[in-house]
Amino acid sequence: MNNSNPLKTISRTSSSVRETELLAQQLAVLVEPGMVIGLNGSLGAGKTCFVRKFAETLGVEPNSVNSPTYVIVQHYLGDYLLHHFDLYRVETEDELEEIGAEELFEGQGICLVEWSNRFTESLPEDRLEINFLSTGEEAREIILNAYGDKSSIILGKLTASE
Ligand SMILES: Nc1ncnc2c1ncn2[C@@H]1O[C@H](COP(=O)(O)OP(=O)(O)OP(=O)(O)O)[C@@H](O)[C@H]1O
Numbered sequence: 001m002n003n004s005n006p007l008k009t010i011s012r013t014s015s016s017v018r019e020t021e022l023l024a025q026q027l028a029v030l031v032e033p034g035m036v037i038g039l040n041g042s043l044g045a046g047k048t049c050f051v052r053k054f055a056e057t058l059g060v061e062p063n064s065v066n067s068p069t070y071v072i073v074q075h076y077l078g079d080y081l082l083h084h085f086d087l088y089r090v091e092t093e094d095e096l097e098e099i100g101a102e103e104l105f106e107g108q109g110i111c112l113v114e115w116s117n118r119f120t121e122s123l124p125e126d127r128l129e130i131n132f133l134s135t136g137e138e139a140r141e142i143i144l145n146a147y148g149d150k151s152s153i154i155l156g157k158l159t160a161s162e
């Protein structure tokens with residue numbers, strides 16, 4: 001049951017790209033192998049911006065992080081192997097299967113999944129979901145939900161590190 005209630009929820013506000021990047025950095029240093037992080041929110045809300053800084057914090061060249069049209073998943077190697085999905089244009093579960101998403105979600109790399117809400121049933125139960133809500137030109141409300149024990153511990157550490 002992947003659509004059960006989150007075990008833990010925290011929220012943050014961001015008033016600039018810099019503040020969103022700071023949150024990405026804070027989370028990146030806490031991350032563990034095999035984590036799955038879903039990123040949702042409207043077009044231009046800041047999902048890729050978050051992933052770029054998250055990846056950079058783990059030693060990935062930030063310019064390699066973008067959301068090119070029709071590329072469903074990109075892989076980056078830093079301190080961990082990162083798999084960056086953009087499911088915006090994915091229509092069916094079959095398309096996800098074709099790119100081996102299930103194996104990647106179960107593997108030891110870190111999955112960052114833009115528009116994960118479109119395929120919640122395909123995601124592992126223990127995952128973090130980050131929702132970006134645009135509340136002004138640069139203002140964002142960022143809600144982080146943990147759906148399992150491992151991701152709840154990470155959110156707990158995030159709170160403790162502040
Ligand atoms: N507080 C903020 N946090 C993040 N991005 C912001 C903020 N304020 C303004 N921006 C701008 O919003 C845009 C976010 O773009 P980004 O590509 O990250 O969005 P996205 O959520 O990935 O969109 P898409 O669904 O199209 O992939 C950037 O142009 C960025 O400069």
Ligand SMILES: [Mg+2]
Nearest residue numbers: 047048067114
């Ligand atoms: Mg994006």
